[in-house]
Amino acid sequence: MANPLRLPMVPRALRNLVSKPATRRYPYEIRPRFEGARGTIEFDVDTCNYCMLCMRRCPAAAITVSREDRIWAIEHLTCIGCNVCVEVCAKKSLTMSKESKPVHTHAEVGPHGERPGHEEWHKEETQAAEPAVQAAPAVGGASPV
Amino acid sequence: MKRTVVPFGPQHPVLPEPLVLDLILEDEKVLDAIPTIGYIHRGLEMMVERVEYTEMGFVVERICGICSFMHGMGYCVSLETIMNIEIPERAAWLRLIWAEISRIQSHLLWLGLGADAFGFENLFMHCWRMREQILDIFEKTTGGRIIHSVNRIGGVKRDMSDTELAAILVQLQDLGKQFKKTANVFGTDPSIAHRLGGVGVLSMEDARAVDCVGPMARASGIATDTRLIGANYYDRIELEPVVETAGDCLARVVVRMREIDQSIDIIRQAIDKMPKGEGMPLETKPRGNPMGEVFTRLEQPRGEVLYYVKANGTKNLERFRARTPTFANIPAMIKLVKGCELADVPNIILTIDPCISCTER
Ligand code: SF4
Ligand code: SF4
Numbered sequence: 001m002a003n004p005l006r007l008p009m010v011p012r013a014l015r016n017l018v019s020k021p022a023t024r025r026y027p028y029e030i031r032p033r034f035e036g037a038r039g040t041i042e043f044d045v046d047t048c049n050y051c052m053l054c055m056r057r058c059p060a061a062a063i064t065v066s067r068e069d070r071i072w073a074i075e076h077l078t079c080i081g082c083n084v085c086v087e088v089c090a091k092k093s094l095t096m097s098k099e100s101k102p103v104h105t106h107a108e109v110g111p112h113g114e115r116p117g118h119e120e121w122h123k124e125e126t127q128a129a130e131p132a133v134q135a136a137p138a139v140g141g142a143s144p145v
Numbered sequence: 146m147k148r149t150v151v152p153f154g155p156q157h158p159v160l161p162e163p164l165v166l167d168l169i170l171e172d173e174k175v176l177d178a179i180p181t182i183g184y185i186h187r188g189l190e191m192m193v194e195r196v197e198y199t200e201m202g203f204v205v206e207r208i209c210g211i212c213s214f215m216h217g218m219g220y221c222v223s224l225e226t227i228m229n230i231e232i233p234e235r236a237a238w239l240r241l242i243w244a245e246i247s248r249i250q251s252h253l254l255w256l257g258l259g260a261d262a263f264g265f266e267n268l269f270m271h272c273w274r275m276r277e278q279i280l281d282i283f284e285k286t287t288g289g290r291i292i293h294s295v296n297r298i299g300g301v302k303r304d305m306s307d308t309e310l311a312a313i314l315v316q317l318q319d320l321g322k323q324f325k326k327t328a329n330v331f332g333t334d335p336s337i338a339h340r341l342g343g344v345g346v347l348s349m350e351d352a353r354a355v356d357c358v359g360p361m362a363r364a365s366g367i368a369t370d371t372r373l374i375g376a377n378y379y380d381r382i383e384l385e386p387v388v389e390t391a392g393d394c395l396a397r398v399v400v401r402m403r404e405i406d407q408s409i410d411i412i413r414q415a416i417d418k419m420p421k422g423e424g425m426p427l428e429t430k431p432r433g434n435p436m437g438e439v440f441t442r443l444e445q446p447r448g449e450v451l452y453y454v455k456a457n458g459t460k461n462l463e464r465f466r467a468r469t470p471t472f473a474n475i476p477a478m479i480k481l482v483k484g485c486e487l488a489d490v491p492n493i494i495l496t497i498d499p500c501i502s503c504t505e506r
Pocket of ligand 1: 047048049050051052053054055065088089090091092093094
């Protein structure tokens with residue numbers, strides 16, 4: 001039977017009075033993510049040769065590639081961040097950025113028909129045709145990033 | 146006396162997951178408990194028939210958020226056994242290290258939840274503060290905090306440099322020292338001893354009769370540990386199962402606390418023994434489709450997990466089944482709950498470390 005007078009938490013509690021908090025003041029203070037953390041897939045439209053390998057190997061079927069129309073599209077909300085597409089791409093068109101982009105979860109369709117989390121590139125243009133992720137308005141609380 | 150039926154769960158303050166028990170009470174005493182499972186059944190066994198075997202690893206990882214590394218590893222080990230793949234040595238050691246780190250993570254998480262359940266919120270926060278350091282290690286080394294996705298059939302995807310490994314060891318040993326102070330609270334606080342000591346006693350014979358696994362069995366004095374079968378390089382590690390004999394809730398807490406120290410020691414041994422150097426092979430590429438069937442056993446934080454995989458030479462597996470440790474421990478839990486007081490039910494349920502997501506897949 002433990003000694004009823006022992007209060008093992010007391011030293012700890014006293015130390016906590018003077019020590020720094022263990023938590024951060026999120027969202028005002030954001031810890032940068034570690035090198036090599038898996039965040040969001042980034043695509044480089046200039047190097048891709050539309051071999052469709054990433055689409056075939058993606059376990060979540062998040063990528064759609066059309067060789068005829070030269071369209072490469074990803075659903076960020078479907079992507080599970082497994083890194084397989086980055087590994088299989090021979091052209092190194094895909095990279096995994098360590099930051100997670102804020103992805104909107106509301107079901108609204110944007111003014112140009114873009115869906116939340118959907119990004120699409122066409123070969124003719126050098127930039128994302130419909131950067132839906134950024135374009136969709138933030139709903140529900142201030143986004144820290 | 147009149148009997149009352151009290152539904153316990155699927156939502157209950159102490160339960161992180163939807164376990165359902167119908168408690169049949171007479172006054173405050175529990176006469177019987179009828180478990181119902183299936184609230185979060187996700188149909189993995191059907192899914193395996195249409196997902197390719199290379200992709201199924203990512204699904205298996207998501208069976209559970211706490212032992213996600215071990216689930217991924219178990220699946221890959223099963224497929225490697227079927228396909229006769231010898232994985233590179235360094236990959237096997239890395240797997241072992243990650244597996245032990247996830248054991249520490251799981252035990253810290255559970256100790257926190259346990260403390261919360263018996264009303265010690267302070268202790269809960271301290272356990273989870275320490276667990277946060279482990280999650281940071283995971284994020285640094287695998288790229289994900291919860292879902293690691295480093296296991297592939299034939300090896301692992303990422304390496305840890307030798308300096309990184311040494312730093313991790315230092316960090317873990319430091320964490321071990323911090324944890325000693327917290328463990329001291331669990332071990333000496335009179336209210337904890339009062340709340341858990343002598344509650345839910347499972348004798349060794351009973352534990353054998355209901356086929357307990359993992360810390361639950363070890364707390365009842367059965368020296369069982371699947372790591373002792375020596376698969377996955379555990380034969381190269383010196384390892385004594387952590388055994389307590391009291392069989393009560395406190396003993397189950399103590400077993401898990403001692404296992405944290407044990408895991409840190411295993412990681413130290415592994416880092417000592419693994420081949421050093423940069424750029425070692427980490428993966429043996431699988432060729433063709435698997436054909437055959439296999440049972441794989443691993444020691445997860447909660448106990449022995451069993452995978453049955455049957456492959457028929459196509460891209461899809463014919464059958465995949467995981468018997469998780471919680472499933473094996475549910476009979477013991479029912480046995481313990483019968484005859485106890487209603488107020489002790491949450492503690493007893495928590496000390497089996499239930500993972501309902503695992504159980505229901
Ligand atoms: S694998 Fe690479 S090159 Fe091929 S379609 Fe995908 S991004 Fe383009
Ligand atoms: S990271 Fe994985 S899930 Fe996401 S797009 Fe690439 S292959 Fe698909």
